[in-house]
Amino acid sequence: MKYAPPSISTIVGSILLTIIAMLAITVPWIAPYGPNDIAGEVWQPMSSTHWLGTDSLGRDLFSRLAYGTRLTLLFTLIISILSTLSGALLSFLAVSIGGWFETIISRLNDLFMSLPSLIIALVALAVLPHNNASLIIVLVVVLATRVYRLGYSLATHIAATDYMEAARLAGESHWFRVTREMLPNAQLPLLAEWGVQFGNSILFISTLSFLGLGIQPPDADWGSLVRENKDGILFGISAAFYPAIAIALLVIAVNLLVDALSNHLQQREVQ
Template identity: 45%
Template sequence: MKKCLRCLCQAPLSAKIGILLIISYSFVAIFAPWLAPYGETEVVGDGYAAWSPEFWLGTDNLGRDVLSRLIYGARNTISIAFVTTILAFVVGGLAGLMAAIKGGWIDQGLSRVVDILMAIPQLIFALLILSVVGTNAVSLILVIALLDATRVFRLSRAVAMNVVVQDFVEAARLRGEGLVWLIWREVLPNTLPPLVAEFGLRFCFVFLFISALSFLGLGIQPPTADWGSMVRENAVMISFGDFTPLLPAMAVALLTIGVNFVVDWVLHKTSGLKG
């Protein structure tokens, strides 16, 4: 614990800002029901009401409190993006490490499947699949995780190919260690730095991708609060000089910046082989 605190104290200002932003967003997401002044779907006033002491950020097109929707949107958008990113890394990362270690037809087979999936534009593929299977939280997570797993596969395989030829991996092979041992004890610890950086970037991309799908109407479905759909629902307000629809976009941008600050710092701290 003392070592972690000392490490945080020595972190650059950008990393401290990023950590503060992530903690703040996480706090808002966890305690959304207690922080929001109104319910997530509660109609509390007239549509497009102006900012006031009663409605700090005004109301949306249906008369729901924008501040409350922003707070609940943090919970919904961040949680789905986080689960999706973890699933993408479990599937794509393990597949990439296994392909690098085993080689041969396993490597070729997995690589060709990934090539086919990556040849299709990500947004078009997601729109096609979601329009067929329907849009709900489970299908959204599975589809985006599958698409992002291809990118994770490529990175983890490329990084692992430089590690599997190291002497300590060859020594483990000669000792008769199995695939699980080689992945968890030999290869994975030495591929963590780029994978950690990619996790942060993937989280941001998934975060933005979910918001984009919601903006197009195929992401998180109403009446569930989501930052992407909030921009779409209130976009008309921009024509009247009201920048309220930009608040969800600013929330997305701010979290993206914070995550990237932390990723840069973690990558700097964890770089180098641990042989």
């Protein structure tokens, strides 16, 4: 098989994601101030002291943005991995067990998917305690319903294969069939789906944080930084634009890599 050089989208996405990841890793050494340190006057402009200026309370915006990068990536990774795994495993179990279990789980999933995801998240977070654990649980449940649909389609196709029939005739348990037969044969499509969920998680977390129901103070992710500095837009202050641009760049980087991965998977199927 011939070696195919990486596409421009792969290179650009990899560079952007590497820069963001390095910022999250090296933040304790490159941030000039702590995330909550009052470093100057309110909404100071960019300078050699404050690279991106200061925010609505006089905190160094670059330091807040750098520390917010770590939180944004951490929560996004946790939520995207858990939602992809839970949605896929539940759909595989539903197909493997079949009967009433499959019917109930599938109809519940259809019910969740018929409602706007943001509305479900807002209602759930308004009822549950305002903490990071509640945020993770709610977003995992909401996003897992989208993964379930893909997993159900994959599992239905895999369940009709000869090796699955052999596993059933051998009396293997449902969990064995799911983890040893279904999951390994669906890993590439699920990997692409995880990339999609990663991008969705970024936007979902940022949206909820902007509305005040995401990551709670004194911690702050990029969505929280936009909310904290949104009033500056009325006075021509650009403090809210920097975290917004960071969100856009991260989503673009992930989408470019997911597209490249999807194209690679399609080429492998053709070959």
